[in-house]
Amino acid sequence: xxxxxxxxxxxxxxxxxxxxxxxxxxxxxxxxxxxxxxxxxxxxxxxxxxxxxxxxxxxxxxxxxxxxxxxxxxxxxxxxxxxxxxxxxxxxxxxxxxxxxxxxxxxxxxxxxxxxxxxxxxxxxxxxxxxxxxxxxxxxxxxxxxxxxxxxxxxxxxxxxxxxxxxxxxxxxxxxxxxxxxxxxxxxxxxxxxxxxxxxxxxxxxxxxxxxxxxxxxxxxxxxxxxxxxxxxxxxxxxxxxxxxxxxxxxxxxxxxxxxxxxxxxxxxxxxxxxxxxxxxxxxxxxxxxxxxxxxxxxxxxxxxxxxxxxxxxxxxxxxxxxxxxxxxxxxxxxxxxxxxxxxxxx
Amino acid sequence: xxxxxxxxxxxxxxxxxxxxxxxxxxxxxxxxxxxxxxxxxxxxxxxxxxxxxxxxxxxxxxxxxxxxxxxxxxxxxxxxxxxxxxxxxxxxxxxxxxxxxxxxxxxxxxxxxxxxxxxxxxxxxxxxxxxxxxxxxxxxxxxxxxxxxxxxxxxxxxxxxxxxxxxxxxxxxxxxxxxxxxxxxxxxxxxxxxxxxxxxxxxxxxxxxxxxxxxxxxxxxxxxxxxxxxxxx
Numbered sequence: 001x002x003x004x005x006x007x008x009x010x011x012x013x014x015x016x017x018x019x020x021x022x023x024x025x026x027x028x029x030x031x032x033x034x035x036x037x038x039x040x041x042x043x044x045x046x047x048x049x050x051x052x053x054x055x056x057x058x059x060x061x062x063x064x065x066x067x068x069x070x071x072x073x074x075x076x077x078x079x080x081x082x083x084x085x086x087x088x089x090x091x092x093x094x095x096x097x098x099x100x101x102x103x104x105x106x107x108x109x110x111x112x113x114x115x116x117x118x119x120x121x122x123x124x125x126x127x128x129x130x131x132x133x134x135x136x137x138x139x140x141x142x143x144x145x146x147x148x149x150x151x152x153x154x155x156x157x158x159x160x161x162x163x164x165x166x167x168x169x170x171x172x173x174x175x176x177x178x179x180x181x182x183x184x185x186x187x188x189x190x191x192x193x194x195x196x197x198x199x200x201x202x203x204x205x206x207x208x209x210x211x212x213x214x215x216x217x218x219x220x221x222x223x224x225x226x227x228x229x230x231x232x233x234x235x236x237x238x239x240x241x242x243x244x245x246x247x248x249x250x251x252x253x254x255x256x257x258x259x260x261x262x263x264x265x266x267x268x269x270x271x272x273x274x275x276x277x278x279x280x281x282x283x284x285x286x287x288x289x290x291x292x293x294x295x296x297x298x299x300x301x302x303x304x305x306x307x308x309x310x311x312x313x314x315x316x317x318x319x320x321x322x323x324x325x326x327x328x329x330x331x332x333x334x335x336x337x338x339x340x341x342x343x344x345x346x347x
Numbered sequence: 348x349x350x351x352x353x354x355x356x357x358x359x360x361x362x363x364x365x366x367x368x369x370x371x372x373x374x375x376x377x378x379x380x381x382x383x384x385x386x387x388x389x390x391x392x393x394x395x396x397x398x399x400x401x402x403x404x405x406x407x408x409x410x411x412x413x414x415x416x417x418x419x420x421x422x423x424x425x426x427x428x429x430x431x432x433x434x435x436x437x438x439x440x441x442x443x444x445x446x447x448x449x450x451x452x453x454x455x456x457x458x459x460x461x462x463x464x465x466x467x468x469x470x471x472x473x474x475x476x477x478x479x480x481x482x483x484x485x486x487x488x489x490x491x492x493x494x495x496x497x498x499x500x501x502x503x504x505x506x507x508x509x510x511x512x513x514x515x516x517x518x519x520x521x522x523x524x525x526x527x528x529x530x531x532x533x534x535x536x537x538x539x540x541x542x543x544x545x546x547x548x549x550x551x552x553x554x555x556x557x558x559x560x561x562x563x564x565x566x567x568x569x570x571x572x573x574x575x576x577x578x579x580x
Contacts, residue, residue, distance in 0.1 A: 012484045019483040037513040042538055069468040070475035103453065104463055134392065135385035142381050145374075149382065156451055157440065209511075216541055217550045228541075231511045320512040322479065327505055329487040337491050 008336045015329065022325040026317035034304075036313040037320065045235035048204045048225025049085065049243070051177055057090035059176040060169070064191065065109070067183035068101045071208055077312035078206040078233035079109045079181045081240045084309060086179075087118040088244050092165050093127040094175070096151065098139055098186045103132040103155060112308055124163045131155030136186040140194040144172045173199055181206040188215050192222045206232065230319060233312035241305050246271035249300050256293030258285070270301040277301040354570050361568040399424060423466075430458035503540060510537020 030036065041049075052061065063082060067075045086093050095106040106129050114121050121127055130151045133139045143150050147169050153159050160166040168174060178201055182188040188205045192215075196203035204225040205215055212228030219226050227236050246267045253263035262285065270277055277298045280286055286294055307314075360380050367377025403417035429435070435458040437450035452459050492498045509515040515533035522532050529535060566572035 012488075015484045015487055016480045019480050023479065040516070040534075042534075068471060070471040072468075072472065073476070101463070101467070104468075107453065133385075135388040138381050138384040138388060142378065142385060145378055150385065155453070157449065158442070213541065213545045214549060216546045217553055219542075219546075229511070316512065320514055322483075323508040323512050324514060326483060326486045327508055329483060330490045330501065330504075333487040333490065334492055 004336050004339045007332065008340060018325055018329075019322065022321040023318045026321050027314075030314050030317045036310060037316050039234045039238040039313060039316070041235040041239045042232075044219065044226045044228075045232055045239060047220065048206075048227055048236055049239045051202050051204050051224045052082075052085050052089060052091065052179070053243070055089075055091065055176050059091050060094065060165075060174065061086055061091045062094050062096065062172070062175045062178045063106075064096050064098065064178065064180045064182075065102045065105045066098045066187040067105055067181055068099055069104075071183035072105065073315070074208050074230050075181050075183060075206060075233070076105075076109065077230065077315070078227050078236060079105065080113050080308060080311070081233065081237045082179050082181070082204075082206070083109055083113040084117070084244060085240045087114060087121060087126075088247055092125075094130060094165075094169070095128065096130045097132040098136060098190075099183075100132055100134075103129075106131070106155070116308070117306065124158075125165055128163055128165055129155040130160075137190040137194050140172075140186075140190055144195060144199060147171050147174075172201065175201065177202040177204065179204045179206075182211065183208050184211065187211070188223070192218050196222050206236075230312055230315045234316045237309060237312040241309055242271060244309075245300065245303075245305075249297055252293060252296050252300060253289070256289040256297070258289065270297065274301040350573065350576055353576055354573070357575075358568050358570065361564065396424070396428075427459070427462055430462060435459070436461075503544075506533060506540060507537050510534050510540075 055061075063086070065079060067079075083093065095110065097103050097106055099105075110127065110129065114127060123129075131154065133150050135142070135150070139150050148160055151160060154163060160169075172178075172195055178191060178195055180188050180191045180203065182191075182205065188207050188211060191203055191205070195201060202224045203222065204227075205223050206227040207215055207229075209229035209231075212226065212232070215223055215226055215228075227233055249270050250263045250267035253266055254260055258266070266280070266285065270280060281294055281298060286297075289297070360383075363373070363376050363380050367373040367375075367380070400421070403421050406417045407414045407421075431452055434448060434450060434452050437447075437452055437454065437457050437459075439445075439447050440449040440451065443449040451457075453463075454460060490497075490501060490504075492501050506515075509518065510533050515537060519532040519534075522528050524532070530539065563572065567575065
């Protein structure tokens with residue numbers, strides 16, 4: 001039997017093994033070294049960031065988590081980054097779900113991000129979990145005019161009238177932006193059709209790779225920012241991580257007594273190149289700060305990004321090798337096919 | 348009667364929704380109809396449970412192929428239903444310590460949380476993850492460049508597959524990003540394909556579907572299309 005015939009008749013479990021290795025080896029390598037591939041944000045990821053960044057602190061953001069554990073690997077990282085950006089910016093977050101297990105997705109992402117990194121945020125004042133509601137797009141249609149009809153209580157059973165941040169929320173029109181992370185129906189398309197378009201609300205969508213091509217026609221008028229699959233998540237994550245570092249440094253500099261404009265430019269420089277922090281600490285501008293503030297700024301500039309906020313970028317490694325393997329398999333399959341056809345054995 | 352009443356309900360609700368959408372004075376009617384939809388959607392969960400029971404009990408009763416799996420389905424269905432409805436392992440809400448049923452059924456440590464965290468979550472994640480293996484196998488055996496259309500499709504797939512990874516950037520990083528040929532960089536090409544070719548095709552499909560939905564809806568409202576009632580007519 002020739003080499004090509006062996007390849008043609010190979011047990012498909014060899015392909016499974018190759019795919020297993022293509023995913024496992026990069027995961028282990030990235031886990032051991034902590035290295036991630038560089039990401040350059042596309043305009044879609046940048047505009048997703050800007051929609052939330054342009055709103056003033058304290059804006060009301062509705063976050064609809066319409067996904068389940070099956071797609072958590074693809075959508076979980078962007079969900080955590082959305083919460084991180086809103087938390088850092090000081091937006092008020094209202095979580096809802098149109099998928100039954102979306103409620104658990106809300107719980108796991110808020111526990112990880114708010115519980116782990118923003119413990120000062122108070123439940124009921126800074127964020128609220130309104131849980132799952134059955135009814136698919138009918139829920140969106142109803143809350144477009146009467147929010148409390150669908151959500152009379154939060155996920156913990158507390159009446160919304162007893163939740164301070166629910167004051168002034170009568171309908172979807174009272175929110176400043178909508179963020180939807182979606183794995184299918186009901187999801188992004190329904191939020192476009194029944195909320196973003198009729199109410200003219202800024203909508204940011206994070207969706208699976210399968211859904212992304214279906215959402216492009218709504219960009220940029222009905223969908224202001226679109227994150228497609230783990231690639232979109234990695235781009236957005238890198239933008240948010242850079243901004244959070246810069247914002248944290250800026251706040252520390254301002255708290256240390258530096259003027260806002262100078263703090264902003266210094267924060268941008270230090271966040272972009274943390275190695276400059278040592279040289280910066282010797283400058284006249286740094287001398288005006290207290291030693292504690294200076295040390296805090298240097299620590300913030302050099303601090304590693306927590307692993308939870310690198311999940312999407314880490315997953316780009318396995319995706320790279322898996323995609324290369326797919327291309328290799330397609331090329332190999334075609335080579336075998338055309339070779340066997342030349343021999344007269346092709347179908 | 349069995350078919351006339353559903354037909355009248357469908358036509359009435361459909362007309363109310365259309366009228367409320369175009370005439371602001373009737374908007375409240377549309378909201379009422381939508382509320383009914385939400386109530387029916389909640390009731391559908393009960394009907395779904397009943398249907399599940401019917402199908403699997405029949406399968407067990409008839410000893411059809413795979414009837415053992417039906418026992419597993421019904422067993423897990425009732426177990427999950429019991430831990431959720433009876434709130435097994437739920438601690439009372441701190442705000443209402445005297446009311447044991449006021450606790451959060453999804454809180455960490457409850458039986459429902461345990462079933463979700465250690466059964467549902469790993470099983471669904473595993474099912475989805477297995478797709479990668481089957482897609483790889485299909486890539487090897489099915490994607491053949493037999494004609495021009497297939498070649499175009501494969502070429503586009505390669506650009507998108509590479510463009511969604513660092514390989515796309517690395518392979519064409521020698522093309523100056525500010526130069527006249529920057530559009531030939533793979534990451535730029537993949538964005539162009541998605542935003543121009545894909546958007547154009549999808550918009551055409553969406554408009555076509557919308558027109559199709561409008562005409563089908565009209566047929567349903569007028570009682571010309573009764574297939575949704577079942578019965579083969």
